[in-house]
Amino acid sequence: QEGYKLAVTAHGIRLESATTTGFFYGLTSLKKMLPACVAAGVKDEKVTTYELPLVQITDKPRFPYRGFMLDVARHFFSVQEVKKMLDVMAIYKLNKFHFHLTEDQGWRLEIKSHPELTAKSSMRSGTVIGHNATVDDSIPHGGFYTQQEARDIVEYARQRHITVIPEIDMPGHTLAALAAYPELGCTGGPYEVGHRWGVYKDVLCLGKESTYKFVQDVIDEVVDIFPAKYFHIGGDESPTVMWEKCPNCLQKAKDENTDIKHLQQYFTNRIEKYLNSKGKSIIGWDEILEGKINQSATIMSWRGVEPGLKAAKQGHDVIMTPSSHVYFDHYQAKETKHEPDAIGGCSPVEKVYSYEPLPETLDAEAKNRIKGVQANLWTEYIPFTTQAEYMVLPRMARLASIISTIKVDWPDT
């Protein structure tokens, strides 16, 4: 459905596709053969004539899900900056934009039923300097998208054949929300929007019914903005220490015939049911596999490839995003002296290119469950869009290579 055939002959250009998406990708390839100024529609006096190579291209994507995630919560990126990323994705024929909208350090989407999420949770009063040193810059950082702006991003993406998948990360990574609505936490706070990176022990209290009401209120507005079939519920890095001491959480676990270690599983299944009632399917980070969760949940494998392979064997749909290969916030050179400060790791272009999402050891049925690959840009150490582009651009080209089946022939005439 997304494939095309492109032939440049002595007589002209012929582009064939079954769908407008295929046609869009064919045009994208054609554009890449043009001088950059022509493709971009920018005037350059020196470029007056140009030639296309004689070529035949057959191309279709290897996977239906070809994703890129931008964390706009650790650092905020403007609508304009997000749109530029979408342009870049389109060049590489990526089709799923995973919009990581909420974090401990900031909530980035207007929710009309809970105005404090933008008034308070979207702003932190400072950011730790370096790798969680004790020094804080005391510079307020924040920002959010109005619902109208989010809709504008969705439409801009749609015109580039990209679906925007929103992520509301829960029950962990919710400190910013707790800062505005402390009753959502186990102790009732007070809480402060996070200044440092990593995992916070304060998460949503799963023992109080009011938490579920809050989550459902948020979902009601988010699903109305983002028409995607998928809804990402996060689910990563959620400690249980506060639940273990909370009478409400202990009681809930008892009532639901489970234990504290599996309270997240109860939460995930309940939220999934609610989202299903809205016509949505959930994606969660691979931690959600740690409980008995419904097979209908799609697993995003980030702690290496193993969780994804395990999930595929269990019959879950899987999106591979192993931090070992496609975390674009990792360094891209072994020698880091002249690189911008990064979170760690090392995934140079060769490593991205070496990644094979469908290992030989996997049987055909499990292979079929792997719906695609996604690269992630976490932005703890990436405050500027120029730095984001520096981290993304060389490696996204390699990501595009491993998820494409492009075949190029150069006929003699």
Ligand code: ACM
């Ligand atoms: C993640 O990198 N915490 C999903």
Ligand code: ZN
């Ligand atoms: Zn609790």
